[in-house]
Amino acid sequence: MKKIDETRLKNIVGEHNIKTDPSDLYIYGSDSSVHHAMPWAIVRPETTRQVQDIMRYANQDMIPVTARGGGSGMCGQTVPIQGGIILDMKRMNKILEINLKDVYCRVEPGVVDDDLNLALKPYGVFYPPTPASSRIATIGGEIANNASGVRSVKYGATRDAVLGMQVVLANGDLVHLGARTRVEASGYQLHKLMVGSEGTLGIVVEATLSFVPIPEFRCMGVANFDSLKDAGDAIGSIMAAGAVPSMLELVDSVAIKAVNKTMNLGLKEVAAALIFEADGMVQEAVDYEINKMKAICKQHNGQDIYASYDPKEREKIFMGRKKLFPALSKYDDNLASTALADDMAVPYSKMAEMAEKIHEIADRHHIVMTAYGHCGSGCMHTKILMDTRRKDQWDDAKQAITEVYDYVRSVNGTTSAEHGIGLSKAASFKLEKSDSLTLLASIKKAIDPHNILNPGKLSQAPENWVTATNLRYSVNS
């Protein structure tokens, strides 16, 4: 392990904002992914100035620096595979301005998504990208991952909501990117380049975000299907018909069974269900969208179709989807729910085929996989349930995800729709972007010549990461 100058770091952030005890380093060595690696120190800056000073030091001594928000990344984005400093951004947690006249807010990167929405709510507005992890994910982490969520089908992903930002570069310089205006055509849109860069191009220290009014009316509906194909076709038709759902979710039979088995929800065990929602300021407009979606579901043999404005009914409809996570974790005591290939996107018309493919591949490799997700945005989620102690299960899982991704790329889909690449998905990412890898590398080199910002991720990730080594699980050989 390379030596870091603790005294110098203490002088920058103060004695109480650095940790180097192995028990702390171990904790900060993992996130919500399957990976683990030890950092050398955790440092918590409070000001932009401190971030600049830390970067100057790290750049000079060539020490890797990995920014960390809530540590909810699912692909090992914050796992420091080359060691170095973890820059814990949670102390930069101020909501700086809520500007109703110019319709933007300014925040520090450690602000938690739910906290921002809590602060915006009294003004009747909300920040829409909101991933399912909004109670822990920070704005910095969401920007770095281009996070999105159930309502992104209507309101867009983080990239659509970021107007501008301040970023500290690898050499410690501070740059102001983007603007505080809705549109900008002043040269390269570098703030958009930062979105999704997974901490490899700079440290976001402030962001200017747009927000939208909270809709007056919300109506949610559900339709059951006897075949995955029908459900998939319904999704395609809804989107092609120009309907504007504020949510369009698919859950498959494995997911429904899991929820029934562990939560006793008594959902009808069909091949697939679609949950759809529309929102707006005028009820007639919402009715129009809902009726359109109901009719399309019916055309595609949807059954038990119904929709409601009543918050209690809506909650009931969404319960199965909401309880999916815990249900998968409790599915079987010997099976853990792992995030490996969990958020690919395919064109709408391939949604059904994709779901079927996932089941077929899982069966062949003796693991359990489920298909669900934000189908309105083309995003399919899967979870792999397996016995993490068995090495052969890891090999099976690895083979299965390779096949899933081969399929995704063969239909012009993309490796990640919302969780990012990090380590877990690098193999498929590199194949998908094979003709632009050199371009990516030259951008990285121009901005971070010493390769100190979150090194070893994205196209730099090691080829064979998903093996039984460096996993956060104990694997018997």
Next chain:
Amino acid sequence: MEKKTKDFKHLEKWQSTLANCIRCGYCFEHCPMFKHTSWESDAPRAKIITAFGLLSGEVEPSESAADKMFSCFFCGRCEAACSSGVPLTEIFIDAKKDLVEMGLKGPGTTSTTELNCARCLICVGSCPHDARFYDGKGIATDPTKCQSCGICLDVCPAGAAKIKNDFGTNSDNLIERAATFLDTHESAKAIIFACNWSYYPELQASLLPESETRDKGYEILVNMCGGRLGAHLLMAPFLHNAWGVMAAVCPDGDCRHDGNLRAKKVIETLRNTFKSIDINPERIQLVQIPAGDKTLFQAEIDTFIDTLNQLGPIR
């Protein structure tokens, strides 16, 4: 990495449960320790990671690792919020048992006894978890039983019972925070003390712009358990011109430490004292809030502030 399993006979049975924690971090916002320090090492997930590391041999059973396992107020909120049904506090207790056998005792948030202990045994009788006992020399705490409710601190007449690692929950700290709020906000009227159950966490880790908080009329301070609401804590805000003080605790039967019953008694006594010195007893109130019932809690606060507005400041 080579993994050596150490002798963790109590923790061992949780091996597959530990792998079931999906590390989502949904437990963060519920934990008063994390909210106080915002270090991930203090969040519930960190303890699950540590327990996992202890079992797999990747974490040495060191004093600092033990300090993490022994720091918990056993509010159980993480457990209730866990996306994967991980029984966190049961795992913590088993980890503590193994660590104690290895000679590691925290203390973390375990209560300890200072030398000025009068050996009156009041704490021994008051501890809801039978954790305090006379060991032949003085009063000791069984660290595997202590759930850091803080009741012994409050009943101890000598001030000898202490929780050293208090994460901002000790009375001195709360009194100071109440005073700062009252002294720096012109519109300040009330302090609301809430246990970690009755107050569903709002802003967990972010700070609002100053313009948003300038006109705040009240401050909510989480004190962990109603059992820790001593008279001196409840009265302190009045010295800084508070118009009233409200305390929120769990409904009857819901408190793991029966701290709500103690709180009821303390507040009843204070209300009688208020009456006797001609101060309207409505200025000090107790409400019981089922876990997570934000709407009820807000309604109770609004009613309380209305009452205070009618009463005006204390002359």
